[in-house]
Structures are given as structure tokens and as C-alpha cells.
Amino acid sequence: MKPMEEYFVPWLKGQKMYVSSHIELAWRDPSLHRMMSNENPNPPSPKVLEAIDKYARMAHRYPDQGLVVRSRIAQINGLAGPENVVLGNGSSEIYDLIWRSLVAPGEEVIQHTPCFGIYKLRCAAVGGQLVSVPMQHKDKQLLFDHEAILRAVTPRTKVIVIANPNNPTGNFMAPEGFLKIAETGLPFVVDEAYVEFAGLGKSQVALVQKYKNVIVTRTLSKAYGLAGLRFGYLMADPSVAAAISAMLIPWNVGTMVMWAGLAALEDPDGLRQRVQFNNSEVMFIEESLSDVPGLDIYHSYGNYILFDGKGAGRKGKDMVDSALKRGLIFRSQSDMYESDGWFRITIGSQEENRLAIQAIREFFQA
DSSP states (O other): OOOGGSSSGGGGGTOOOOOOHHHHHHHHTSSSSEEOOOOOOOOHHHHHHHHHHHHHTTTTTTOOOOOHHHHHHHHHTTTTSGGEEEEEEEHHHHHHHHHHHOOTTTTTEEEESSSTTTTHHHHTTOOEEEEEEEEEETTTTTOOHHHHHHTOOOEEEEEEEESOOOOOOTOOOOOOHHHHTTTTOOOOEOOOOGGGTGGGOOOOOOHHHTTTTTTEEEESSSSTTOTTTEEEEOOOHHHHHHHTTTTTOOOOOHHHHHHHHHHTOOHHHHHHHHHHHHHHHHHHHHHHTSSTOOOOEEOOSSSSSEEEEGTOOOOHHHHHHHHHHTTEEEOOOOOOBBBOOEEEOOOOOHHHHHHHHHHHHHHHOO
């Protein structure tokens, strides 16, 4: 009799359940300030809460296929209709769907780094090979390098993924970069989880109408502030969306979530208030810390800011540890570009942001 572990697919060996230790810590100790997971500090709008209350009372019914909310997403983005849109249990499930639809064991997914960790996790889950292409680090900036992405393409490449804006660097790639990658004909996924903070004018969704190989993904977890509800979606050519939809687990997005998501999308004032708050706080934090010697600040178009303290001779991990002693959970960042000074914060409430500024200033002045 063979041992049970020999029956698992070989690429599952060594893989473990993803556990976000900083989120677990925050739930265990609610007194801590959650400035680490790119959550929105503002609760759902009254319109969303009304929808949650209404459809929570219908939790005994299976959801439909989301034609109403998919139609609204298509309308907002200038697409033909619901056939262009696939809903997911957060954009994490959307990436699972895309990777399972496109990537076979041994085939390659190209990403720019540093970037969102879910690309690596779901690639490993299907036995794919991740190809990480570094950004350009120069003049105290981390810049996209679409030419390096193109040079990384091999006959085994099945997907190229770019975050727009990037997480954690907070910046956008130039439009010509998106165009050149789209023109390869390779499946090209554009992750726009944070695009609403800069406005849909920065979106690459128009490429979906011109290139069948382009897929744009979004979430309501960030600017819309619905991380706990798990609502994500992709936009693509109808034939591509239909093929990916075949991978869906039936009723993957619940009734309450679906209609709460629609309420959020139909509440432009609520979105505008959250975006204005976030962007003004980003500028306030960046300006408040601009005179700290040796601290490099990477301007962000998201709801997070990346810092590098190498110039001050300070380690990012030590900053995170120091902040935690003050009740603030910051996010560490792996060493890269010959620096161990990296750390990141999420935009919190006004009070939290001022506590963060004080913690950072005092750490670097110690």
C-alpha cells in the first residue's frame, strides 16, 4: 500500500496553506492599529450596509449568476455587457481561475518584482514556474521595465502579469509598455486592484476591446473598502471570459456579497469620499516625512507607501518591530536592490497616520 502523500500531485509537495500572520495578529489583538494589509480604514457606506441587511435576510436562497452587477461593471468600463465580466471571491480567486485556465505544470508566468504575492502562490498551486523580472532601481525610484519583461519571454511563457499601479511600489507603467506587451499576443493580465485611487483614466481596460489576450482584474477590497466581503472581478473578451467561467465553482460569490457590491458600485459619492481621504493622507504623510535624513519615500498612487531606510543605516525589519511596540502593525519587505531598509505602511485613519508619522520620525532620529 502506497503512503497517502504519494497520491498528491507532485507540484503540491512542500506547499502550505497561506496564512497572513499580520492579519491573524490584528484579529487576536484588536487594540493594534492595522496599517499593514492595504485595507480601507473607512467602514462601508450606508448604501452598502442597507444592501447587506436586505440580502442577509435572503441567505436561504442561492445567488443568481450576477447579471445585474456584471452589467453595471461593464457599463462603468465601456464594455458591451455582462459577457465581458467574471466575478470572483476576491481578486485572489480571480487569479486562481486565470492560472488554472491557462497554466499547465512547467509553464511560465512572468511577473515584475516586487509585486503582489498572490501571483506566486497560485502559480505554484498549478505547478507553474514563476519568472520574476526586477524593476529598475535608480534615482531613488523603482521603475517599470517593459523591455526586460519582453526579453524574459520564452516558448514556455503562458502569462504575463503587471500590477497597475504596482503593489508595493505604488506607481504606474507607461501606456506604451502595456501596448507592447499586449501586441505579443500572449495572455496579458493587468491587475488594477488600486486603480480607483488615481481614477479610471489610468486604467488599461480599453485594451480589452482591441486585444483578446488582455485580461483586466479588479477588486472592491481597496478603494471601495469591502475587503471582508470578498468581491473581485475580471474583464475580458467574451470568448475569454466564457472559457475562464467554465472553471468557476457554482455560486462562488454569495447573494449578500453580490448585491452589496452593486450598491458600492452605484455609490459614486461614497467612493469619491474614500478616494479623496486616502489621497490627501498619502500627501500629508509623504510631506510630513520628507525631511527625515536618509529615508527614501516612494510616492504612491495606492493606499500604501513604500519606504527605504538604507540611507539612514536603518533596517526595515527594525522599523516594523519598533512600530509594533507602539501598537502599530507595519509591513516588512524582503531585502532587495542591495538594501535591507524596506518597509511599507497602509493608509489608516487620520489618528493612525499621525501616530505612524511620529513612530517613523522618532525611530529614524534615535
